[in-house]
Amino acid sequence: MVEIIDAPEVLDPVMEIFGGYPWVKGILIFVFFILIAKLLTWVFLPIIRRLAARTASHVDDKIIMMLKAPLFWTVTLIGLLVASTVSSLGDQLNNILLSIVTSVLVFLWMLFAIRLSKLLLQVASSRASDHAVIRPQTLPLFTNLFAITFFIFAVYFIFQAWHIDMTAWLASAGIIGIAVGFAAKDTLANLFSGVFIMADTPYKIGDYIVLDDGTGLRGKVTSIGIRSTRLLTRDDVEVTIPNAIMGNSKVVNESGGPYPKYRIRVAVGVAYGVDIDKVKSILLTIAEENEAVCHDPEPRVRFRTFGASSLDFELLCWVDNPELRGRVVDMLNSTIYKLFLQEGVEIPYSKQDLYIKEFPGQTD
Structure with a gap:
């Protein structure tokens, strides 16, 4: 059986009273951990939040608010593990419960990490210069990259919690990836081009651009997505262009330069x-x-x-x-x-004078 943690010593006198009832011990320990979780989220976090409110930045206030739910459930679920160990539920049931609790905690802290990264990226983009890597134009790209990275790590740790070998899964994913790559090469080309467009930002939403691809298409950029870019022409017609075409075409940005004039x-x-x-x-x-x-x-x-x-x-x-x-x-x-x-300023235009030498059939 996996030993999680010993029962708190402060509960030893109470444990002696219920020595013959392990499940009562488990309930008491679980209640004890719930009280600790409530104390942390209802007493200590508000105190820290009041101290953070004195700072000029509001970022720390938002981080403390985001910590409330995962911190409460972390302490509560740890208490559930300790209670199950004390209650003598058996090794098999304790191991299953350990995997479930670990999966839930990984999921909770993954959500916290995604929200925290999104918040920090928004702050960084709002304070960034025009040539910074993280700026409002590239914010969706980095937000999605961080979210995908945290999700992959979360899936890995959840698989480890259930003792699932990742080797076979990775091999299968590689084979499936090759098949999908051949079957959807145009879609993948659009996706990669969309990532490069967001990173390089040759144009942004609101810019007037002209495609130098023979069509002379000119319009206002209304949306930049992972797969396509949308233009609103002067005829109020929305044109959707795959990002692969945008990435391989010469784009004239009429709104670019030192100012939009x-x-x-x-x-x-x-x-x-x-x-x-x-x-x-x-x-x-x-x-x-x-x-x-x-x-x-x-x-x-x-x-x-x-x-x-x-x-x-x-x-x-x-x-x-x-x-x-x-x-x-x-x-x-x-x-x-x-x-x-x-x-009286004359604007010249092309003029032709016709002189008729003689009419056909005319005789003197």
Whole structure:
């Protein structure tokens, strides 16, 4: 028989009274451990929590709250093991009870470890810099990795508690893994690509990206999952793209860079002979008076080239978000056309003159 722990000496006088009733001894010991568990969770933990409340951080308060349930059940279940040993239930029953209690305790402390790691990772990500390994974008990845790791360790210890040999299970898992790998290689490729995307963060939720894969798909990232990434196009159509495609494609992040502002270009041509200083002044005025255009960086105008039939200018200005690109370009083009008409600035366009030498069948 496995000896767990001797009965507390403080109960020896009581044990002598019930010497002929082992089950009564077991009940008394179990009740004694329950009282200790209540004392720990109702008296000592609140005292520690009041002391922790004086600190500036709230993390210690949450950890103490998470400790309440596993600490109570740990002491209670240890008391159950001691009570079963004293009650002389037999080696076989005690061993079964030991395996059950160990499994329950491993499960309880696994949940505590998962919650604690999630809490600590959230704190670390909230205080992280832009180039830190743990940040809000990578938080789901590390949370899932820690949860899976704790779960694997818990399964291992539970198997050990029931004296189950892991060798055969691991061999079977390896064979099954190879079969699943061949059967679901596309799914696994998406999963691994999703992990790399979360770790590398080439884009984040809310960014406007363009896929340079021949389709020119452009949209706002609404979700980044383990298997796929979802984009909301300007047509309000949600497109789901497998992460394997995202990982192997060139992605242009219009919201990336030092700030989310996006530069738009408005090309316009004017006729030869027009005052170029006047054209530049009109274009700058239009950009500066538009409320959707940013003043920092300032708008600017560039005289690009001498075209075949026009002087080609380009108005460069910034908007707060790539989402505004189409709307602002429409407003700028409309205003440019109206002001050029008012100011007499000619916008050249292709013209063809047709000369008819003679009509067929015409005679003098």
